[in-house]
Amino acid sequence: MFAVNHVVQSLGQKYLKTYGQRMTVTHQDLLTKQEKNFASLKRGLVGTRLYKDLRLSHIQSYEEFVNHVPVYNYDEYAPYVDMIAAGHNDILFKDKVEYFGLSSGTSGKDSKRVPYNERMIRMFVKSQKRVASKLSTLEPEINFLKVGRLTFGSDPYLYSQNGFKFGYISGMLSTRVPKALAKNTFPCREVLAISNWDKKIEMLVSESIQQDIQVVSGIPTYIISIFEAVLQKTGKKTIREIWPNLKVFVYAATPIKQYKERIDRLVGHELNYYGLYAATEAAIGLPYEKYQNGRQRYFLNPDLLYSFTPVEGAKKNLGLHEIEMGVPYYINIGTPNGMIHYSMKDVISFERHNDDLVFEFVGRKSTGMNLAAEKVSDDEILDCYLNTKNATNVDLRHFFLSPQMKDGKASYLWTLFVPAKTEVNPEVLAQALDEEMKKQNGDYHDCREVGVLGPAQVHLMSADYLQKYFEKNRGRGQFKMKTTFETAEEYLNFMSLHLEQAGAVQ
Numbered sequence: 001m002f003a004v005n006h007v008v009q010s011l012g013q014k015y016l017k018t019y020g021q022r023m024t025v026t027h028q029d030l031l032t033k034q035e036k037n038f039a040s041l042k043r044g045l046v047g048t049r050l051y052k053d054l055r056l057s058h059i060q061s062y063e064e065f066v067n068h069v070p071v072y073n074y075d076e077y078a079p080y081v082d083m084i085a086a087g088h089n090d091i092l093f094k095d096k097v098e099y100f101g102l103s104s105g106t107s108g109k110d111s112k113r114v115p116y117n118e119r120m121i122r123m124f125v126k127s128q129k130r131v132a133s134k135l136s137t138l139e140p141e142i143n144f145l146k147v148g149r150l151t152f153g154s155d156p157y158l159y160s161q162n163g164f165k166f167g168y169i170s171g172m173l174s175t176r177v178p179k180a181l182a183k184n185t186f187p188c189r190e191v192l193a194i195s196n197w198d199k200k201i202e203m204l205v206s207e208s209i210q211q212d213i214q215v216v217s218g219i220p221t222y223i224i225s226i227f228e229a230v231l232q233k234t235g236k237k238t239i240r241e242i243w244p245n246l247k248v249f250v251y252a253a254t255p256i257k258q259y260k261e262r263i264d265r266l267v268g269h270e271l272n273y274y275g276l277y278a279a280t281e282a283a284i285g286l287p288y289e290k291y292q293n294g295r296q297r298y299f300l301n302p303d304l305l306y307s308f309t310p311v312e313g314a315k316k317n318l319g320l321h322e323i324e325m326g327v328p329y330y331i332n333i334g335t336p337n338g339m340i341h342y343s344m345k346d347v348i349s350f351e352r353h354n355d356d357l358v359f360e361f362v363g364r365k366s367t368g369m370n371l372a373a374e375k376v377s378d379d380e381i382l383d384c385y386l387n388t389k390n391a392t393n394v395d396l397r398h399f400f401l402s403p404q405m406k407d408g409k410a411s412y413l414w415t416l417f418v419p420a421k422t423e424v425n426p427e428v429l430a431q432a433l434d435e436e437m438k439k440q441n442g443d444y445h446d447c448r449e450v451g452v453l454g455p456a457q458v459h460l461m462s463a464d465y466l467q468k469y470f471e472k473n474r475g476r477g478q479f480k481m482k483t484t485f486e487t488a489e490e491y492l493n494f495m496s497l498h499l500e501q502a503g504a505v506q
Contacts, residue, residue, distance in 0.1 A: 092338025
């Protein structure tokens with residue numbers, strides 16, 4: 001029996017490598033695939049409400065699709081989603097709803113709801129296969145069908161309503177791990193479904209501690225928490241004392257840059273990192289090569305339909321045949337669940353690497369804050385600030401929000417500008433902001449509860465310095481006051497350049 005299993009695994013690994021080598025990502029091959037993807041998606045929409053509303057019977061080619069089918073954001077798709085959730089058929093697709101994926105920007109019933117049919121789920125599963133095959137060529141010493149894999153996702157399901165299941169895509173995919181990988185993937189589905197964090201970690205550690213874990217995948221902050229729990233449970237100083245062959249980290253949801261040094265220190269040696277650009281709507285960017293020199297290059301998932309809107313200049317949608325290298329574009333996608341021309345609001349930039357078309361993630365149309373996959377929006381940040389200002393009756397004039405490492409954990413640093421000599425307790429303000437943000441964003445609440453985010457911090461500054469900065473720059477036409485900084489370095493550089501004489505009020 002062992003010999004048979006060994007042969008199957010050997011053939012499987014060869015298949016993965018061959019599959020990866022045949023995955024062509026040249027510009028021309030991807031463009032050819034776009035015509036096929038359009039034809040396939042159009043066939044799947046015949047007879048639906050969306051097909052009629054968009055007059056898709058008149059659209060005959062990928063180029064016509066790009067030029068004439070409007071790009072919708074979620075709010076414009078929401079009425080269709082509401083009809084599906086209410087039990088209506090043939091709205092965005094003809095087949096049945098298997099699941100509703102919830103966005104991670106908020107939790108529970110206030111999240112964006114993305115309906116998944118079987119074709120949509122198969123697309124996600126196929127993207128996992130593509131990642132595994134690509135990694136098998138980039139990491140030839142690892143047999144991805146044989147080695148232990150530690151993969152941490154969300155609970156498979158959160159709630160049911162009107163006969164439909166709702167939850168996060170990472171949890172749902174944990175129930176659809178290919179059989180060839182499932183027996184070497186930890187923790188099991190039952191452990192992931194445990195709602196109590198301490199119990200879940202205890203079971204995870206017990207299940208995986210004796211395994212030869214060589215690959216880890218998940219959100220960086222959660223994996224850090226798992227590593228710390230494993231070290232506490234075993235009394236070891238580094239993860240490599242437990243899993244000496246751990247080599248690969250596949251990350252998603254947040255950039256790895258701010259966490260890499262800490263993870264390597266916990267492990268005891270440097271890992272090879274591979275980013276996955278995925279969202280509730282689709283797995284969009286698959287790792288082209290490992291993260292290096294602060295850059296992660298991706299290749300486009302060839303199973304999606306794409307168009308691109310220039311960030312600057314005329315907002316005309318462009319097809320894959322019209323893009324230019326080095327130009328920032330908003331990316332729009334089409335998927336088998338009827339969201340055929342969906343605005344992601346993400347900005348990417350293309351380049352050619354040898355003959356391949358690759359891209360980098362540049363940023364978001366609305367940046368917000370995202371330290372531990374909580375994805376707090378700019379609107380939520382502003383509401384948190386205003387509600388706290390009103391609740392505490394403090395004369396706040398402006399705020400900056402930036403990441404900060406405090407006691408080994410990422411946290412939100414609120415720089416608050418108040419009139420000079422104002423009597424304010426920063427600890428009270430910090431607690432109020434923390435509690436308000438928990439109300440605004442469910443994922444922030446969850447990240448605080450499980451300890452992957454530290455409590456909010458407050459730094460008070462005189463509003464006089466802010467006024468001088470404003471007066472210096474208000475002649476610049478549509479000058480907008482800065483509020484959110486994606487990194488601590490960006491915040492410190494800004495302060496040094498524009499407010500170098502600023503000092504703390506207290």
